[in-house]
Amino acid sequence: MGDFWEDSTNCPLCGKSFFYTKVKYDSIVINKYDDDLKPNFKGPNPQNFSILTCPKCGFTFFSDDINVLKRIKKEKKEELKEYLKIAKLRLGKIDNSYEKSSEFIKKQLALASIIYKIIENPENMAKSLIRLAWIFRDENKEKEELKMIYSAVNYLEEKFKDLTTDEELIMYYFYKGYLNLRLGKKKDAKESFNKLISRYKNSSNPYIKKAEYLKGDL
Numbered sequence: 001m002g003d004f005w006e007d008s009t010n011c012p013l014c015g016k017s018f019f020y021t022k023v024k025y026d027s028i029v030i031n032k033y034d035d036d037l038k039p040n041f042k043g044p045n046p047q048n049f050s051i052l053t054c055p056k057c058g059f060t061f062f063s064d065d066i067n068v069l070k071r072i073k074k075e076k077k078e079e080l081k082e083y084l085k086i087a088k089l090r091l092g093k094i095d096n097s098y099e100k101s102s103e104f105i106k107k108q109l110a111l112a113s114i115i116y117k118i119i120e121n122p123e124n125m126a127k128s129l130i131r132l133a134w135i136f137r138d139e140n141k142e143k144e145e146l147k148m149i150y151s152a153v154n155y156l157e158e159k160f161k162d163l164t165t166d167e168e169l170i171m172y173y174f175y176k177g178y179l180n181l182r183l184g185k186k187k188d189a190k191e192s193f194n195k196l197i198s199r200y201k202n203s204s205n206p207y208i209k210k211a212e213y214l215k216g217d218l
Helices: 074-091 102-118 122-138 142-158 166-182 186-199 206-216
Strands: 004-010 017-023 030-033 039-041 051-053 060-062
Touching: 051 102, 060 102, 074 102, 102 122, 122 142, 122 166, 142 166, 166 186, 166 206, 186 206
Parallel strands: none
Antiparallel strands: 004 017, 030 039, 051 060
């Protein structure tokens, strides 16, 4: 466990305390970024260990999102508990350790996307699918990768009127442009990038800068 250390947290849904693995700060080394700012790590990927699953109820969430249910109504929490009674069975053995497999991480991210959709958190719903797409990219499964990116963009588009944060809007415009770029739809890609850049002029956000760079090649 030289690159890892153990931390603990409490499940936002049922309150159970459990341990999980984190990557040590000194072990996080990024070799390069892809065109959509996917980081490629030299050693262990800390993103694989930032998605957690409660061993008791199966609630799955990002480790920095412990207040995810703070403003969620009791009825919605009960809905989640009922859903997780079934979903937990499909997870198999729950593993938050440094030994968890890529297949289990995929299951975690897929479940997280559904949970964040249920509680109407567009940013983390899309983030779950993008992270899942990145795993498929590392496995050279382009069809599955693009399907996940499409699902993320499509959901953000459906919820567009409800997007309230800059992070959500930036994610929507950037990944819509990036997806069209990957599909060879240069005109549509340029349109999305232009909307993003014009909306956030003089921004230092890395996605804005990357959109400017990608647009320059169109």
